[in-house]
Amino acid sequence: MSLDMKVDGKSKNRADDLAQGILGTPMDRPEGLLKVTGEALYAAEDLPGNCTFGMLVSAPAQGDVTLSNEAEIRDMPGVLAVIHDPRMVRNAAQGTMDEAPVQGVDHAAYAGQAVALVVAESFEAARHAAQSVKLGLSGEEGPIDPQAVETEESEGNRFVRGDLDKAMASAAHTVDAVYTTPSMTSAPMEPHAAVAWWDGDKVTVRASLQMLKYNRNELADCLGIDSENVRLLSPYVGGGFGSKLGISPEAVAAAIAARELGRPVRVVLHRRQMFEVVTRRSETRQHIRLAADGDGRLTGLGHEVLVSNLPDEPFSEPVTQGTHFAYPAENRLIRKEVARIHRPAAGSVRAPGEAVGVTTFEAAMDELACAAGMDPVELRLRNIPEKDPEQGIPFSSHMLEPTLREGAERFGWFDRDPELRARREGEWWIGTGMAAAFRVNILSEAQARVRLTAGGAVVETDQTDIGTGTYAILTQIAGELLGLPADKVETRLGDTDLPPGSGSGGSWGAASTGSAVWLAAMELRQRIADAMGCDEAELTLKDGQATCGNVTQPLEEILGGESLVGHGHVKPGDALEEVMQSTYGAHFAEVAVNDVTGETRVRRMLGCFAAGRILNEKTARSQCHGGMIWGIGMALTEGVTHDRRTGRMVNRDLAEYHVPVNADVPPLEVHFVEERDPWAGPMQAKGIGELGICGAGAAVLNAIHHACGVRIRDLPATPDKVLAGLLQ
């Protein structure tokens, strides 16, 4: 039996009437104690007996590859194999690709590509041998500069209406600016890792991956075997942020090597390899134009962008995704060009599209507010669309105004002096800035199973928890529906032997797999109600007791020693076409900019967000903190430098690529505006994992401008750039 649902329209609000009262609470993560005691096992842990160790070899430049000292390497102590196999992959698969990415390692398509695997009896021997490999690289090298090649237009992103040039010419206020953002990297703390072993024709891989049901097909396709013969295990994932969406080179190489050697093989990416062989966020060039009337109402907007990727990659950074629906303007010109170049592959990094697109657009909106002499919050309030500005369909809910108003109020926004360079403390200029946040909401197909016994419930799905709080919220959902406290619910994740969830990515894991768990538990409620002879809607389940009318019975008695199994299956439906669904928020930041050094310190930051029902207030808050802190990184420090001669990432480690550390982060405040979005499925909840990063960096950049008058359009706002502005 299974309870299936295609989300075609509005769902009733059932959750608020359920009795257990754990959904939405800031419950601690059920796996928390395992994580603080070191007992949670990640991919490269719990090694099988007789395990061998592999190390990938990276090509320092493009070209046809020869291993000139292969025989010597094989003879090194402890070395078991040197593998370069046509099934090995050029780079990680794109999210939801469901098939092999580009395969073959005879040619390095970009500097940094992994072209061989050395396997040895120990990690030290493998590392030594991998470092001793002498590679010959010859032949043509492809272009590496996105500005220097012919580009192709990405049709799906194009929207043209009216005449933007005319609107610009007749507008009371305009902005015409080019913003650039550098390549960025996900840099999860757990390196990509795989431990593979074979049992006959079946391969099992412990791996660090976000979307197992797709990854399983991707790996099977790479190896040329049936998906049924692939089992993936990712019970704990040490962060992903998009970099673990698709199967990546170490997992494919480990599986190939394990077959060849007949022994388990562990392959962990070196931190430097992580920058290159899994996907980066594309650098972008964004031409933004805004035209507004005397009241600050937008009459025209343009967002024309250039991004890059390797040839044959289906993904291109959807920079303008938020622009299509954020603001109304009759005259619109939105376009995207893709440069095919030979830098490492580009792919999804936390909030692909909006992370950089909303950030730059919100900085441009700040420029418009300045041009019009208008308060930036007021400017946004005057430009809230009644319906989707391009598709003409209604919004499922539109929460920009409440988040702007509550955020401004709590931050004390209106106390600010709108003048630039108005506050000084010693060497420091002090200023405040704000930005709106937008992120599309997506539901994805998911399945889950819930088994109910006298001892409690077990939730099962191959869904992953990449730090997002999946263990917590699925436990809460099942507990809420079945009337069980959290300690009577066990959630098992990250195993392709379990029903396929949605995977973690695109902020859709919670609402999608959560809905599948909801449906599975709902099926159980219906069966309990049947057993008691009442309607499910009249059933109350709380603390292991079932009540129908004036009859109360322990669940245990109803089950009578048996177990009940419910299966839930949710699919996206017509709701996608009928309404535009998004999450909203507002960011506020206060910064200090040093007049002597150009250094920026964020002094405080506040975010106010709406994303439908918040399933766990604590884990949702942490997600928002994460996004906001990534915004600080994007605004101030993060950026890959590509070698101008080879395209190679120069700063490919954590010493040179600066992610925010503790001292970079000021006190943060996060507030949620309560909302139920009936279009978002049975829980009326939307995704929250990425909203926090969308626009966060703009609040910081706009605060820098307010503080010291310097407008940074080439991210990040490092001291050299700010200082150059201060000296002008």
Next chain:
Amino acid sequence: MTLTLTVNGTERQLELDPRVTLLDALRVHLDLTGSKKGCDHGQCGACTVLVNGRRINSCLSLAVMHDGDEITTVEGLANGKPGELQQAFVEHDGFQCGYCTPGQLCSATGMLQELAEGWPSHVSETLEGEYGLTEAEISERMSGNICRCSCYPGINAAIRQAGERA
């Protein structure tokens, strides 16, 4: 080479390749995988353990340099039952993915000890004296431990709570 480590109170004899780092000795040879490898280059802090009571990056140190040393890893912070600091991390959501967490916990343990002993930091007003558990001191002293999930608000709240109760 042969060496003896006292790990979490237990003496362990090891026969190791001299290239093995302290981190890999713990993770691979003693199967204590609580200590994490994030960069293998002293850039992230995920591998932080306590050696004779002081916090170090165990990836930057060869195991053979520690013959006779006392090592405490995250597995040894729990004495049968998770300690105050560990519980505070859970309560304040001082982690998301949990991968940097063992390093954060060992680092915080060492840091609280340094603070108690009156070690100054870059943000301390004076070079001698008592340094309180201020936000600035905690942030500064914990900046060798990167959390890409960016749980710094929870980490700092947890450290402050555990530090104040101690």
